[in-house]
Amino acid sequence: MSDVRFTHIGGPTVLIEFGGWRLLTDPTFDAPGRTYAFGWGTSSRKLTGPALPASTLGGVDAVLLTHDHHGDNLDHAGRALLAGATTTITTASGARRLGGATRALKAGQATRLEAPGRPTIEIAATPCRHGPPLSRPITGEVIGFALTWPGQAHGPLWITGDTVYHRALRRAAARIRPGTVLLHLGGVGFPSPGPCATP
Numbered sequence: 001m002s003d004v005r006f007t008h009i010g011g012p013t014v015l016i017e018f019g020g021w022r023l024l025t026d027p028t029f030d031a032p033g034r035t036y037a038f039g040w041g042t043s044s045r046k047l048t049g050p051a052l053p054a055s056t057l058g059g060v061d062a063v064l065l066t067h068d069h070h071g072d073n074l075d076h077a078g079r080a081l082l083a084g085a086t087t088t089i090t091t092a093s094g095a096r097r098l099g100g101a102t103r104a105l106k107a108g109q110a111t112r113l114e115a116p117g118r119p120t121i122e123i124a125a126t127p128c129r130h131g132p133p134l135s136r137p138i139t140g141e142v143i144g145f146a147l148t149w150p151g152q153a154h155g156p157l158w159i160t161g162d163t164v165y166h167r168a169l170r171r172a173a174a175r176i177r178p179g180t181v182l183l184h185l186g187g188v189g190f191p192s193p194g195p196c197a198t199p
Contacts, residue, residue, distance in 0.1 A: 036071025154179030
């Protein structure tokens with residue numbers, strides 16, 4: 001199976017559809033104009049709204065959430081949407097904060113999505129670093145996702161997550177050998193701790 005449909009909704013939010021599955025990355029559905037505090041006196045302001053409102057999205061089988069602690073990757077409307085998703089997969093610290101049946105993954109760990117009549121999806125967490133070396137206590141835990149399923153014609157689908165380019169990311173790319181990559185591209189930067197989330 002290689003027929004996959006991607007709908008870019010805005011920012012890091014993409015609807016991925018194939019084989020009866022509907023997966024959503026980092027749900028952000030707030031209207032423009034909101035400001036999100038990141039701590040340490042930093043924040044961002046949303047300039048553009050989603051291409052589709054959450055109310056028209058329909059059912060979601062799984063949310064692949066690279067991190068839950070920044071409003072530009074999980075905003076207020078996106079957080080409300082989580083309750084309607086069958087499964088949410090995120091970082092270990094994010095799963096503790098979100099609670100419920102949220103699945104926790106650390107880089108190198110994997111889980112599966114299974115349903116009758118659909119291909120089984122293997123979801124492996126990939127390494128991310130949300131800022132310069134040693135910045136994790138400030139910027140927090142982030143992961144990416146590599147998805148494989150039977151019949152993939154060109155290799156795994158890799159969702160990089162919000163990450164700077166670093167050695168572990170390069171090693172992950174060589175190991176995964178992805179056929180399709182969803183890059184989280186951005187140019188966020190702060191005087192301290194430096195550039196963030198620019199793969």
